Amino acid sequence: MPHAVLARLPPGSVRLVIAFGLLLLVSLLVLRRRPAGPLTRASAGGGRIPDTAALFLSLSAGANASIKADLRALTAGPHLAGTADAAGPAAHVLGRLRAAGLQTLTREYSPLLSYPGNASLALLRPDGSLLARLSLDEPADEVRPRRLVPPYHAYAPSGGAVAEAVYVNLGREEDYAALERIGVGVRGRVAVARRGGGYRGGVVARAAEKGAVAVLIAGRPDGGVERGVVLLGGPGDPLTPGWAATGRAERLGFDDEAVKRRFPKIPSMPVSAETAVEIIRSLGGPAIPADWQEAGLGVDAGGVGPGPTLVNFTYQEDRKFETIQDIFGVIKGSEEPDRYVILGNHRDAWTYGAVDPNSGTASLLDIARRLGIMLQSGWKPRRSIILCSWDAEEFGMIGSTEWVEENLADLHSKAVAYLNVDCAVQGVGFFAGSTPQLDKLLVDVTRQVKDPDVMGKMVHDTWNEMDGGISIERLARTDSDFAPFLHHAGIPSVDLYYGKEFPGYHTALDSYNWMEKFGDPLFLRHLAITEIWGLLALRLADDPVLPFDYQVYASQLQEHTNALSALMSNSQAVNLMNGFINDLSGAATEVLKEAKKLQQLDLYDEHARMRRRSLNDHLLLAERSFLQAEGLQGRAWFKHLLYSPPEDYESKLSFFPGIADAISRSGNLSAEEREVSIQHEVWKVSRAIQRAASVLRGEFSRQNEPSNLSSLVTP
Ligand SMILES: *[C@@H]1O[C@H](CO)[C@@H](O)[C@H](O)[C@H]1NC(C)=O
Ligand SMILES: *[C@@H]1O[C@H](CO)[C@@H](O)[C@H](O)[C@H]1NC(C)=O
Ligand SMILES: *[C@@H]1O[C@H](CO)[C@@H](O)[C@H](O)[C@H]1NC(C)=O
Ligand SMILES: *[C@@H]1O[C@H](CO)[C@@H](O)[C@H](O)[C@H]1NC(C)=O
Ligand SMILES: *[C@@H]1O[C@H](CO)[C@@H](O)[C@H](O)[C@H]1NC(C)=O
Numbered sequence: 001m002p003h004a005v006l007a008r009l010p011p012g013s014v015r016l017v018i019a020f021g022l023l024l025l026v027s028l029l030v031l032r033r034r035p036a037g038p039l040t041r042a043s044a045g046g047g048r049i050p051d052t053a054a055l056f057l058s059l060s061a062g063a064n065a066s067i068k069a070d071l072r073a074l075t076a077g078p079h080l081a082g083t084a085d086a087a088g089p090a091a092h093v094l095g096r097l098r099a100a101g102l103q104t105l106t107r108e109y110s111p112l113l114s115y116p117g118n119a120s121l122a123l124l125r126p127d128g129s130l131l132a133r134l135s136l137d138e139p140a141d142e143v144r145p146r147r148l149v150p151p152y153h154a155y156a157p158s159g160g161a162v163a164e165a166v167y168v169n170l171g172r173e174e175d176y177a178a179l180e181r182i183g184v185g186v187r188g189r190v191a192v193a194r195r196g197g198g199y200r201g202g203v204v205a206r207a208a209e210k211g212a213v214a215v216l217i218a219g220r221p222d223g224g225v226e227r228g229v230v231l232l233g234g235p236g237d238p239l240t241p242g243w244a245a246t247g248r249a250e251r252l253g254f255d256d257e258a259v260k261r262r263f264p265k266i267p268s269m270p271v272s273a274e275t276a277v278e279i280i281r282s283l284g285g286p287a288i289p290a291d292w293q294e295a296g297l298g299v300d301a302g303g304v305g306p307g308p309t310l311v312n313f314t315y316q317e318d319r320k321f322e323t324i325q326d327i328f329g330v331i332k333g334s335e336e337p338d339r340y341v342i343l344g345n346h347r348d349a350w351t352y353g354a355v356d357p358n359s360g361t362a363s364l365l366d367i368a369r370r371l372g373i374m375l376q377s378g379w380k381p382r383r384s385i386i387l388c389s390w391d392a393e394e395f396g397m398i399g400s401t402e403w404v405e406e407n408l409a410d411l412h413s414k415a416v417a418y419l420n421v422d423c424a425v426q427g428v429g430f431f432a433g434s435t436p437q438l439d440k441l442l443v444d445v446t447r448q449v450k451d452p453d454v455m456g457k458m459v460h461d462t463w464n465e466m467d468g469g470i471s472i473e474r475l476a477r478t479d480s481d482f483a484p485f486l487h488h489a490g491i492p493s494v495d496l497y498y499g500k501e502f503p504g505y506h507t508a509l510d511s512y513n514w515m516e517k518f519g520d521p522l523f524l525r526h527l528a529i530t531e532i533w534g535l536l537a538l539r540l541a542d543d544p545v546l547p548f549d550y551q552v553y554a555s556q557l558q559e560h561t562n563a564l565s566a567l568m569s570n571s572q573a574v575n576l577m578n579g580f581i582n583d584l585s586g587a588a589t590e591v592l593k594e595a596k597k598l599q600q601l602d603l604y605d606e607h608a609r610m611r612r613r614s615l616n617d618h619l620l621l622a623e624r625s626f627l628q629a630e631g632l633q634g635r636a637w638f639k640h641l642l643y644s645p646p647e648d649y650e651s652k653l654s655f656f657p658g659i660a661d662a663i664s665r666s667g668n669l670s671a672e673e674r675e676v677s678i679q680h681e682v683w684k685v686s687r688a689i690q691r692a693a694s695v696l697r698g699e700f701s702r703q704n705e706p707s708n709l710s711s712l713v714t715p
Pocket of ligand 1: 118
């Protein structure tokens with residue numbers, strides 16, 4: 001990408017350098033995939049260091065074609081985790097990593113997986129006689145090869161119901177409240193919801209809590225039928241919470257309380273919009289509330305029920321221990337091999353996985369290809385780079401979670417960052433999430449990457465022109481493989497994707513044909529993700545001082561605190577956090593000063609090297625300060641006090657999960673009890689922020705607050 005390279009040269013550069021650079025680039029473009037020449041840039045301390053970004057970008061010529069070929073190969077058939085079909089893409093990934101010259105490793109686990117057995121759905125007349133059999137297939141115009149798994153919810157229990165149905169809109173708390181106002185409840189009935197009410201496992205749990213005996217969830221009218229997992233309470237194998245599901249590992253029993261909490265209590269099934277409409281049209285009862293119909297399934301008749309028709313639903317789950325396989329490509333760092341920059345994407349798919357997840361796999365393989373060429377040209381990363389291809393993500397991030405659990409101590413002390421890409425491309429527009437110390441780096445690299453859709457612009461420009469400007473999500477979701485890295489292990493994380501959503505999510509429509517026709521016809525969005533992902537990794541692996549900015553982190557925490565006080569009637573509880581945030585900000589300023597000083601020193605001077613290593617240790621470990629060893633209350637696996645998901649999956653808070661939980665659990669407490677429970681959680685977050693400030697400074701904690709405990713003990 002010549003434009004990007006020229007843009008990075010300082011304006012006052014000697015003409016000769018530009019001419020030389022151009023010559024190199026031209027020869028690179030001509031030579032294409034031959035080993036690249038030594039592109040260099042001036043280092044802050046004088047002298048020249050290899051410009052690995054320019055090298056990496058120079059390997060983009062023709063990459064869209066090879067990414068396309070990889071995607072085609074990866075999506076030739078379905079490849080559900082734990083099935084024989086999973087072997088093809090695994091062999092492809094392993095072959096590509098080897099061909100690139102990377103050291104490869106594999107790791108196998110045997111988690112409990114869940115597949116569909118027999119299922120049936122019928123509509124009965126009020127007297128119990130058969131009115132119509134309903135289809136549980138995807139829409140008829142989809143050709144479903146025999147090997148494609150029928151739509152189902154993984155870990156939904158076997159069971160069934162012959163009962164009246166109630167239409168519950170999106171199945172959120174507010175929908176049940178609306179039903180209650182018109183005198184309709186779901187106790188003993190089958191809830192029929194349409195997709196869009198948040199995590200599907202949460203929708204099922206909410207229905208169970210309201211007394212429903214089964215749940216049917218309708219897909220989009222323009223889509224297929226959405227498969228997916230309905231486990232609760234976090235990622236990973238449900239029988240080995242906190243440790244790896246290796247073949248001989250301890251497994252909890254199904255009657256263990258911790259295990260029971262993870263499984264839904266009632267059977268459920270995804271259905272097509274057509275099937276749901278057929279049921280709803282047969283319902284009487286109060287009319288469907290006007291505001292439900294607007295964005296709904298387009299039902300033109302019927303009420304919300306219950307009845308008068310009956311639904312007859314049966315389901316048999318097929319639970320099995322199956323082997324899954326994570327695959328790794330490793331490049332050992334030349335100076336700090338014990339520091340890991342980790343890139344990850346999952347490989348398993350519900351159907352063909354052209355978007356989810358193999359658009360990301362094809363990008364990962366192109367990064368491997370480029371790093372392989374760079375290695376041949378003599379480049380070596382300062383720190384180790386690990387490319388990960390996870391299995392069984394669709395069953396609840398199992399491949400990544402088991403690996404993180406197995407290697408937790410090592411990752412705690414050595415992991416720099418985890419960079420995740422799941423659905424690399426599902427449409428137009430760049431979206432990203434990260435922990436705040438990585439914001440600046442993320443924005444920075446998008447200035448070097450050409451926008452795939454607007455000629456002459458960089459991703460940064462179009463990102464900035466989106467509604468509301470550049471916005472970076474905080475990663476409190478648990479729907480991809482960053483969850484174990486961030487929420488459990490406290491490793492700074494990033495998640496990247498093009499396009500917010502697509503109609504074929506988890507359906508038979510997620511195929512190579514869709515990608516080629518609609519998703520990314522020229523594979524240039526794939527290329528953009530590959531470049532952003534790769535450049536992030538290279539900066540994290542090669543920058544002498546880690547490109548983490550904790551001032552941004554402190555400002556973000558300040559914003560969270562302000563948002564929290566606005567939510568609470570008594571903001572005194574929150575005010576105490578401000579002092580700790582200021583302290584973190586002060587520590588971050590000291591870090592930046594030290595980093596500047598280090599830039600003045602010779603890169604290879606032994607003293608500078610020691611100081612740099614020490615500063616990098618502080619930066620590396622600061623995020624770990626946000627972990628609470630015993631985890632969140634009642635949810636021990638989630639250890640991150642700033643960014644874990646809140647327990648109430650409908651909660652709007654995407655930060656401070658312990659505080660969010662205390663608020664949502666305080667409904668029936670007295671004002672005073674409520675204050676105490678929230679205050680306790682606020683203190684936990686405050687102490688975590690204080691720990692981070694100490695870690696950044698590399699000092700023991702300071703006694704800098706006046707203490708007066710006599711007020712506590714006097715009656
Ligand atoms: C499905 O039903 C058939 C016939 O009743 C039975 O033989 C089979 O075991 C069932 N499969 C599962 C997974 O329950
Ligand atoms: C409900 O469906 C199952 C499976 O098809 C069938 O065995 C059962 O007899 C049906 N129940 C009623 C009441 O129709
Ligand atoms: C790759 O991108 C170029 C534009 O940069 C385009 O002309 C070409 O057709 C694309 N290749 C494929 C295979 O789509
Ligand atoms: C609050 O209500 C929940 C049920 O909604 C109950 O489990 C809990 O014990 C109640 N707590 C108190 C303090 O009454
Ligand atoms: C400590 O608190 C008590 C009770 O609130 C107060 O009477 C006392 O003056 C305080 N002492 C100091 C040194 O601030």
